[in-house]
Amino acid sequence: MTMPRKKLIEVSIPLEAINKASAREKSIRHGHPSTLHLWWARRPLAACRAVVFAQLVDDPSSWPERFPTEETQEAERRRLHKVIEDMVPWEASNDETILNAARFEIARSVAWGLGEEPPAKGDGKAILDYLQTKAPPVYDPFSGGGSIPLEAQRLGLRAYGSDLNPVAVLIGKALVEIPPKFAGLPPVNPKSQAELKRGGRWNSKGAEGLAEDVRYYGQWMRDEAERRIGHLYPNATLEDGSDATVIAWLWARTVRSPDPAAKGAKVPLVTSFMLSTKDGKKTWVEPVIDASAADGWRFHVKSGKLTKADEDEKKKGTKTGRGTNFACVLTGSSISPDYTREEGLAGRLGKRLMAIVAEGDRSRVYLSPSHEHEAIAAEARPGDTSAIEVEMPENPRWFSPPGYGMTRYVDLFTSRQLVALTTFSDLAYEAREKALADARAAGVGQRPSSSDVPRDGAPLHSGGMGAGAYADAIATYLGLIVGRCTDAWSSITSWASTGEFIRNTFARQALPMVWDFSECNPFSASTGNFNNGIEWTCLALTRASAASPGEIHQITAQNNNYPVSPVLISTDPPYYDNIGYADLSDFFYVWHRRTLSNVWPDLYRRLTVPKEAELVATPYRHGGKAQAEAFFMNGMGEALTAMRNAAADGEPLAIYYAFKQAEAAEDGTTSAGWASFLQAVVDSGLAVDGTWPIRTERQARTIGVGTNALASSIVLVCRKRSPAATVATRSEFIRALKREMPDAIAKIRAAGVGPVDMQQAVIGPGMGVFTRFVEVLEDDDSAMTVKTSLSVINRVWEEIDNEIVASFDPETQVALTWFGSYGFDARASGELIGLATAKDTATNGLYASGVFKDLKGKSALMPREELPENWSPSSDRTLTIWECVQHVARTLNDPAGGAQAAARLIAEMGPKAADARALLDRLFKIATDKGWAPEALVYNQLAEEWPHLLDRSANISGELRQATTGDLFG
Ligand SMILES: C[S@@+](CC[C@H](N)C(=O)[O-])C[C@H]1O[C@@H](n2cnc3c(N)ncnc32)[C@H](O)[C@@H]1O
Structure with missing residues (x-):
């Protein structure tokens, strides 16, 4: 086997730029693909894009004949980093110029590897064609919400993904598989067709035609639903007698008071009486004891001024402490969690309207509940809910409602919510029929030539592209909109009094019990309405890549025979027991199944999501903690072996490991979960040679004690272990570490990896050395474990660092x-x-x-702020590394200085600059160990800025040399 060429991801990546873009992406909603439908633990697109790119693009050291010296290699590396820096921001995701530049670099590496020349840089179409035929397909065997295949597709590559979960598969198909199939097609709906016939022009951009149709038929669904069930959503009457559309009805669950004095009256369980906490708009609910009211009390909405203490009191609702502890509004006696649970299990919980939120003049209006509104809600009679009458798992960690007698998914919705959802679910299929007729009329797809071919071509689920498949595609998005609505239209939603909106069902990765919940009006123009669903879905669809074909399959990773191979593996597996995807996703699955089982029969054959093979260490499913762990590790081992077998030889695999903050280890780097995961990777025949911590949180003002506290995942870069690998002794391993790590560490530093991330990044090359051997033997001939190797690597790194400091x-x-x-x-x-x-x-x-x-x-x-402003390294006769660091830190943050001035100092330092950069790591470590967060931040930020300062300083050095030459010869 010839040695594969080293890829950029095995040497260095611009981590800071990737982390920054990943963190920023979290606050982007408008048009972000994640808004298509909720899926848990999505990876930021910026990280996915950068990782796939760096897996394919060669490190310049792979081409010594083209980049013969360290300097030329470093310059080329910086150039490639710049390409990554340009392409990771969210704004770049649909910028064809930037994407083409990135695609060209991939094509160039592929072409050079084949002994060819890539297509011309400016020829976007030729580059795409080249990548489609010559670059390896990218495959994610745990594709979830589809982020990795989506980004592979954006980079012009063939994109594949699979997941065992049908909900994830459908989302993936909607994002990656369907848009390119119908890319460029004009919309078929009568309104757009009439426009086209009148001479209107269609821009043919991506899946915008499809999005326009989803918008049209979605609107039809909404209007039709309003015609059928609108009477269940009455307007509210405002104080001045005028009518206003209701945004939401806020309900409180009730329980029979345990106090005999209350004579069996049902009393409310409220976690907060505040409706709006906005300044100048404080609004709240008051329970009023009123013998003439049902159960002797009623709710009354009030607004006005509140002291902080009063507001805090109202925020407690009828709660008396943490957990499910409430008090009876009538007698003040306490209602214990056990009592409420018993009443719930006996089916005796009720509900009472607490307030009505209506659309006012540019702000929400809150009204006291009305009997009429309560009576109308009680009239609602849902359609067929059999698909939803499915039991929830008995797993109190993620599911609280069953503990109160709400054991089936159908119990999580009020009757009126069920009416709305069943109506919209039925309408999605009816809309499909309309879309089919319109697609036929618009001539979508080929007319079948033989009677064996169905009139509208094959359905979408079996690869069709005709009118039938197009109608299936529209129904898929409409079904996803219904799925999206379930998140906002259940009785597990609550009213967010700070922002005055409906907080969705899955505000957390669990189904908690919600005592005072919101019921949204699907037909309002505000929070949670159906049109919102249409708009977010269509926006996400318009931003889907559609650049190249993609496929998402339903496959269990352990048994994956890979529908295509060899492939480039880039994947983000489930992490241990973090998220119960399969259990949680049944909430959506049952609705998708009701709506879309005709369109995707294979995905929705079962009553619930398949769970047995899911790689999540759930003790309740596997009969205990130890069994769950064994199941997870064995299954992950099988999945990793399958990946290894399918992986191409030329490119490394990238495996994301979700890193929990708590794991930032007790003894440096070796936390149990992390070490076992690495062990599984190594046992499956893979060698690790890169570890990049990816952060999705903005760097906080205070850095947590200990390094890497902010990493949210680590990308492991792996290769198939060479069949020629040999056995080594402990001392051979240590010698190899000492020989190879200094250079690798220097490269990682040069890429701008800050000290906060160094500890994780340094594991990469260290593990590279360890896993190059079949085994490393301890002195007693036993095989060294990954856990031990991690502490050895850590120690050697410390020694290397100490040697630098000693110099x-x-x-x-x-x-x-x-x-x-x-x-x-x-x-x-x-x-x-x-x-x-x-x-x-x-x-x-x-x-x-x-x-x-x-x-x-x-x-x-000497404090930094007292350092002399006119200091210059070239004129300092006693130049020290300490001063170099402190002066650059001062200058960079000084309004009168800035990056250019700081770079000038670095240029004047000459070779001492590398030592200054090394000193930053040591200073950071001391500051974090001592808990001096602001000081630690100064060194981390400077280290991350360092490569940019170096770039500037290189230009300045050139000028300085010229100036000197000028002086001599001018
Ligand atoms: C961390 S998530 C992937 C998230 C994805 N990268 C994204 O950005 O949306 C892990 C995925 O693994 C899937 N999964 C769990 N066990 C699996 C198995 N045995 N085979 C295939 N997929 C599995 C889960 O359904 C989940 O979607």
């Missing part, structure tokens, strides 16, 4: 020791004299160099 000037070493004890605080000068003597340097020199400050009897490190 620093004595002033810097004294400063480091001082900093570790006192930070920038002043201490008796005797302390400094002691330290100086130990390092064989004079105290006077420490003051003279500008590192320390003489405070007459006391000494302190």
